[in-house]
Amino acid sequence: MAKVKMSKKSTRIDMAAMCDIAFLLLTFFIMTSTAKLPEPVEVTTPASTVQIKLPDVNLATITVANKSAYFGAIGQDVRKLMLEKMSEKYGIEFTEEEKQRFSLIESFGVDIRALKSLIALDSGERMKPGVQTGIPFDSINNQLVDWIQSAREANVQLLIDKNVPKKDQKDMDIAIKGDAKEEYPTIKRVIDILQSKKKNNFFLVTGLRGEDF
Amino acid sequence: MAELNTAPKDDGKKKVRSKKSNPAVDLTAMVDLAFLLITFFMLTTTLSKPQSMDLAMPDKDEQIDDENPKAETPAWRTLTLVLGSGDNVAYYIGSLDNPQPGGEPVIAKYGKNGIRQVILKKSKEVQADPRRTKNDETLVIIIKPSEKSTYKNLVDILDEMAITQEKRYAIVDITPEDVQMLTEKKAY
Secondary structure, three states, X not given: OOOOOOOOOOOOOOOHHHHHHHHXXXXXXXXXXOOOOOOOOOOOOOEEOOOEEOOOOOEEEEEEEOOEEEEEEOOHHHHHHHHHHHHHHHOOOOOHHHHHHHXXXXXXXXXXXXXXXXHHXXXXXXXXXXXXXXXXXXXXXXXXXXXXXXXXXXXXXXXXHOOOOHHHOOOOEEEEEEOOOOEHHHHHHHHHHHHHOOOOEEEEEEEEOOOOO | OOOOOOOOOOOOOOOOOOOOOOOOOOOXXXXXXXXXXXXXXXXXXXXXXXXXXXXXXXXXXXXXXXXXXXXXXXXXXXXXXXXXXXXXXXXXXXXXXXXOOOOOOEEEOOOOOOHHHHHHHHHHHHHHOXXXXXXXXXXXXXXXXOOOOEHHHHHHHHHHHHHOOOOOEEEOOOOHHHHHHHHHXXXX
């Protein structure tokens, strides 16, 4: 019988292939994740057990903090058209470049008369505390309701332009993102403003928690 | 173990490594790092989608229809929650000026041992009440937030509605009598 030769097999595995796959997956996740954009004011939303996802498109968010309101709509074309409608309502002209810069701002909170100077600022400068003091929404100067209406009108107009059939033309969804410590009267005012324009269904942005509280 | 083509360490604890002609780098550590980063990005993208809860309010100026007049809910199956200051909530059954037996205003706390028990108990009582004639006659909850309550209080109460699966509730304006009641109970 031949002598069985015990072959000395090397137990080293080349990890290069696994490393390649790992970095491929990593690149995929980096590409598909959206970076969190800075907000004009930091809001800690209250938590709730209800898990309804906010829609990705067709949404406008009213952020309420420190008794002031900030507004943001999703979609660059929606924002641009919304600004055009607001400039008609208030008689303030914006250049094409300003409109373009505005359409890149996710959320803002200034009086419309101060909007031009806000657009001119750098994005880093805009988010400094104290720069954006909120959109006025008291009974004599209710700009918030005009922004909401302009956003809804812009949304409908874009849907019509895209030849979406009438039955599929949904109104824009509104979400209220309020700070947990905000006093109820401010929130009530925002809800009243929405109800005055026949918007009775909206989302409240919340964190997530279990039932044990 | 892979070896780099460095001079062998001679500290006496490790074995003297043999020199290899082609250096090979062990990539296990790099793979660990890569998977750590993957896990980080996977988790942060799922967390970035904000949660929400929806709120439906009744139409503000609803027309009073003569054919279907707005029916008043009988007092025995209403539970009114008045949100006061300092995370206090007062509840009573029926109306303030004409309280139901055992339905005087009481202060409670939020949470599963507080207001949730109250709601569940009252819901069961309504189900078992002999005055109940039809199946759709369930507990109706009236939520009255006061000016001293916070947004968190409101969301907590709406959350309780979702947890206890109460579908019939309404957010209404607070009345001066309720404010007086809260002041008496030191919750305003």
